[in-house]
Amino acid sequence: MEKTLVFGHKNPDTDTICSALAYANLKAKLGVHAEAARLGEVNKETQFALDYFQVEAPVFIEAVPEDVKDVILVDHNEFQQSVSNIKDVRITEVIDHHRVSNFETKEPLYFRAEPVGCTATILNKLYKENGVAITKEIAGLLLSAIISDSLLLKSPTCTQEDIDAAHELAKIAGVDLDKYGLDMLQAGADLSDKSAQELITMDAKEFAMGNAKVEIAQVNTVDASKVYELQSELEEEMDKAINDKGLDLFLFVVTDILNNDSEVFARGTGKDKVEEAFGASLDSNNRALLKGVVSRKKQIVTALTDAFTK
Amino acid sequence: MEKTLVFGHKNPDTDTICSALAYANLKAKLGVHAEAARLGEVNKETQFALDYFQVEAPVFIEAVPEDVKDVILVDHNEFQQSVSNIKDVRITEVIDHHRVSNFETKEPLYFRAEPVGCTATILNKLYKENGVAITKEIAGLLLSAIISDSLLLKSPTCTQEDIDAAHELAKIAGVDLDKYGLDMLQAGADLSDKSAQELITMDAKEFAMGNAKVEIAQVNTVDASKVYELQSELEEEMDKAINDKGLDLFLFVVTDILNNDSEVFARGTGKDKVEEAFGASLDSNNRALLKGVVSRKKQIVTALTDAFTK
Numbered sequence: 001m002e003k004t005l006v007f008g009h010k011n012p013d014t015d016t017i018c019s020a021l022a023y024a025n026l027k028a029k030l031g032v033h034a035e036a037a038r039l040g041e042v043n044k045e046t047q048f049a050l051d052y053f054q055v056e057a058p059v060f061i062e063a064v065p066e067d068v069k070d071v072i073l074v075d076h077n078e079f080q081q082s083v084s085n086i087k088d089v090r091i092t093e094v095i096d097h098h099r100v101s102n103f104e105t106k107e108p109l110y111f112r113a114e115p116v117g118c119t120a121t122i123l124n125k126l127y128k129e130n131g132v133a134i135t136k137e138i139a140g141l142l143l144s145a146i147i148s149d150s151l152l153l154k155s156p157t158c159t160q161e162d163i164d165a166a167h168e169l170a171k172i173a174g175v176d177l178d179k180y181g182l183d184m185l186q187a188g189a190d191l192s193d194k195s196a197q198e199l200i201t202m203d204a205k206e207f208a209m210g211n212a213k214v215e216i217a218q219v220n221t222v223d224a225s226k227v228y229e230l231q232s233e234l235e236e237e238m239d240k241a242i243n244d245k246g247l248d249l250f251l252f253v254v255t256d257i258l259n260n261d262s263e264v265f266a267r268g269t270g271k272d273k274v275e276e277a278f279g280a281s282l283d284s285n286n287r288a289l290l291k292g293v294v295s296r297k298k299q300i301v302t303a304l305t306d307a308f309t310k
Numbered sequence: 311m312e313k314t315l316v317f318g319h320k321n322p323d324t325d326t327i328c329s330a331l332a333y334a335n336l337k338a339k340l341g342v343h344a345e346a347a348r349l350g351e352v353n354k355e356t357q358f359a360l361d362y363f364q365v366e367a368p369v370f371i372e373a374v375p376e377d378v379k380d381v382i383l384v385d386h387n388e389f390q391q392s393v394s395n396i397k398d399v400r401i402t403e404v405i406d407h408h409r410v411s412n413f414e415t416k417e418p419l420y421f422r423a424e425p426v427g428c429t430a431t432i433l434n435k436l437y438k439e440n441g442v443a444i445t446k447e448i449a450g451l452l453l454s455a456i457i458s459d460s461l462l463l464k465s466p467t468c469t470q471e472d473i474d475a476a477h478e479l480a481k482i483a484g485v486d487l488d489k490y491g492l493d494m495l496q497a498g499a500d501l502s503d504k505s506a507q508e509l510i511t512m513d514a515k516e517f518a519m520g521n522a523k524v525e526i527a528q529v530n531t532v533d534a535s536k537v538y539e540l541q542s543e544l545e546e547e548m549d550k551a552i553n554d555k556g557l558d559l560f561l562f563v564v565t566d567i568l569n570n571d572s573e574v575f576a577r578g579t580g581k582d583k584v585e586e587a588f589g590a591s592l593d594s595n596n597r598a599l600l601k602g603v604v605s606r607k608k609q610i611v612t613a614l615t616d617a618f619t620k
């Protein structure tokens with residue numbers, strides 16, 4: 001049987017890595033020759049989860065290898081967030097919880113997107129729908145994904161389904177949800193060894209908004225002021241990315257996981273759109289504190305898309 | 311509660327009408343203020359099903375009314391097949407079994423596409439997943455949709471899931487699957503009162519293939535030669551559509567529901583692509599008999615898209 005690769009988005013986060021592993025596991029149990037892959041480095045938060053549940057990271061790929069024809073996308077659908085040669089392969093399935101955009105297929109496929117906080121919540125359902133029991137390891141991975149995407153069930157993207165799934169999975173995984181969750185988030189919030197270049201790329205996603213090209217990078221921290229000690233280096237790297245990729249806006253989002261706020265830093269000709277989108281003024285450092293804003297998807301992309309398209 | 315409209319594609323077929331009615335019924339039972347709508351005339355085949363199960367046709371709309379903000383699409387996702395002001399409303403759900411193309415949203419949504427033969431087969435599942443019992447009338451509608459899309463379970467798009475659903479639903483609906491199915495298909499195959507203009511529009515869909523704009527109209531019949539008595543009028547109407555819409559190809563597909571063949575008629579600068587796609591020669595009337603070809607989606611759109619994009 002030909003191999004099907006299962007992978008999430010570039011600059012993988014915990015949901016992307018864990019959902020790729022879990023869905024490859026489910027597909028394998030259903031008789032498909034499926035293998036998980038990743039499009040980038042495993043971050044510290046995800047590594048904490050993999051270590052805790054003793055699961056190996058998926059294999060790294062730059063592009064889909066020539067001998068693989070079929071792929072399954074998890075946790076994303078927009079082609080610019082996917083593998084470079086996505087248009088040359090057949091997408092047989094998508095499991096996702098994002099908006100649908102810049103995506104198309106030639107043939108019918110299984111496309112399952114739900115407006116929940118995390119891909120893993122949908123996968124938890126798919127295990128049940130297919131009558132496959134979830135092991136302790138897989139439960140741990142799915143739980144970690146939900147904790148990550150929902151900032152320990154506090155993000156506005158978090159739904160009752162995510163909360164129920166998290167509690168269910170914590171039981172199977174044999175961990176205390178709050179204790180494990182905070183430990184995992186804090187492992188990811190340790191940015192002390194990151195260069196400015198790493199900070200603006202480790203969790204960056206590119207979006208088309210009207211005719212504008214917008215890149216939004218996000219990091220979690222317990223102390224935003226520490227991150228902004230690198231203000232001038234960050235500015236330099238962001239301007240470089242703007243030039244290299246022809247961006248209209250680069251927005252760097254530093255999210256405080258204890259206070260659930262974000263301090264954003266905007267560069268590019270489109271930075272007035274940030275003020276417009278959030279009714280906030282950028283200070284002399286081009287930064288603004290957005291109270292209660294933690295979700296790129298639900299609070300930032302939607303508001304910015306409105307500002308760029310109206 | 312604000313009203314959510316549920317509708318299928320333009321030039322509605324039996325799956326589009328019956329799935330809109332059935333899904334509006336399910337959503338209503340789940341507490342959503344949902345109402346089915348249609349974007350065009352009810353054809354004879356669909357009317358046979360509605361009459362048989364004594365269900366009223368959905369309300370006709372030209373565009374989504376100003377006071378409606380949320381819509382649910384069934385049996386399609388491509389915007390050019392949808393309501394004219396689709397970009398001005400929020401799509402909260404899609405239930406479909408076609409390729410995904412020319413579709414996007416600003417926000418996450420529930421998007422459920424499966425590579426099965428009929429939208430109604432997915433709806434049969436959704437009733438079960440939501441623990442809602444299917445009434446005799448709804449079973450009749452869903453069954454009619456499956457019979458229509460699968461040409462009585464004979465189309466290559468028909469999967470085991472469609473077959474199982476059809477038998478299950480026939481029991482609830484209290485009909486003999488084969489007898490009811492043939493009666494319904496023959497009601498739709500009566501084209502005796504159709505003008506050439508009606509024949510090329512009653513089940514027509516437009517597709518983007520590479521840079522080409524292609525319109526494919528399909529009719530079912532028990533005698534293709536009868537339809538082609540109107541050859542010259544058909545040619546005139548097709549050329550008019552090509553001019554008006556700037557089409558590269560208009561393909562008229564006459565499907566024989568007894569022999570499961572199609573005699574196609576091609577007009578437009580792209581008609582050599584038809585020969586390329588099917589390895590068939592168009593005769594002096596620009597027609598060709600395609601043995602065993604009955605599915606626009608699985609056999610025609612895919613082959614033509616390949617020919618236009620390679």
Ligand SMILES: [Mn+2]
Nearest residue numbers: 015075119149
């Ligand atoms: Mn996610």
Ligand SMILES: [Mn+2]
Nearest residue numbers: 325385429459
């Ligand atoms: Mn259909």
